Amino acid sequence: MKTYLKDLVEINGTKKSRRFAYFIQFLIIFSVITFSIETLPDLKPQTRVVLKAIEAFSVIIFTFEYLARIYVADSKPKFVFSFFGIVDFLAILPFYLSFGIDLRSLRLLRMFRLFRLFKLVRYNKAMHHFANAMKLAKEQIILFMIITLMLIYFAAVGIYYFENEAQPEHFSSIFSSLWWSIVTLTTVGYGDVYPITVGGRIFTFFILMIGLGIVAIPTGIISSSLTKAVEPHDDEKEDKLK
Template structure:
């Protein structure tokens, strides 16, 4: 059991490295299969082959999931942890689809794409990123809260400027939220835009705020990543 634990857990042993590479390879293959299955008019024998390969991958992922639970000292903590949930979502769509028409379970089938999150367990760069996100979670939550307030403020402002001129687009604050989202994110699809002088001036200031909003999370995360790398260098 000790040898199995050393193999399954991420460490520097040859068995662990081989196991990690094997699982990562299967993850990439499963994502490719998921993508190929979306091709229309796929040959029936090709679909059968893809299903068989996917079955093998699911069996391996299931064995891995069971092993991780059995080897965990705190089983419930692992099951409800981030990686525990990801491991479950990686195999759950397959078992839900047994004996059921997949067309009625498209949403569950989509969960298969969560298999790519399993890569986070084996990638050191992603480990640094997740540590950076955790260390800056308070700043990120504050940024999200302020952004939501600005979004609501923008929706209210444009509603009062444009409601009378364009009642079909700005009939309420809730309808104005779409404009607020695409403006604050500087996407600007152009399907809804102000035509009044006041609305255009207001939009200018909202766009300026939006440019700052785009830059803030980048600065927060890059700073946290730098601190994470510095701590690694000190160790």
């Protein structure tokens, strides 16, 4: 039984494994579509009943898949606390919580159903390469995020001292200046809050230049790591051809 389930739920190239993988992928996409349909206003009661039945069926299948993967895992704790283990768990969690909690009062829990989309990563080679690239670049990304947070705070402090007296309604404190700092460093520029003093505008110019670099740096880090993640697979293909 364990061998049969292992061949079924794990991606190993067999016919039944591929069929199960295609079925799960279809169910993921179908359940996400029905989740979107649920948000339509003025749905008929009969339609809501059908949507709930589809949701229940999907969760039953996802629960079976989750328990089967735990059962066949070589290290059960390792799978449970792995990325895919957590995603599988969060994908079914809202359904079971709905029996004891009114999800209308905790609407945020419904968003956990979107974790089903992350289940697709398991079945896509390109997404696997991206996940491996993120692992390779983990330290650089963490360092980049720390530096970015420091720059955001620095920008908020700087604009506060330049603009506080001129625009106390927008820059009343460093905390209120953080919105401007985030919008400016990410080069979004909503235009709802902007400097009017000469010093503030000069300061903003330098922050914008730094912001352009902030946008470009993670792209370079991820693309470099993605190249490293794909190269071993390319080498394996070449060896097979030889």
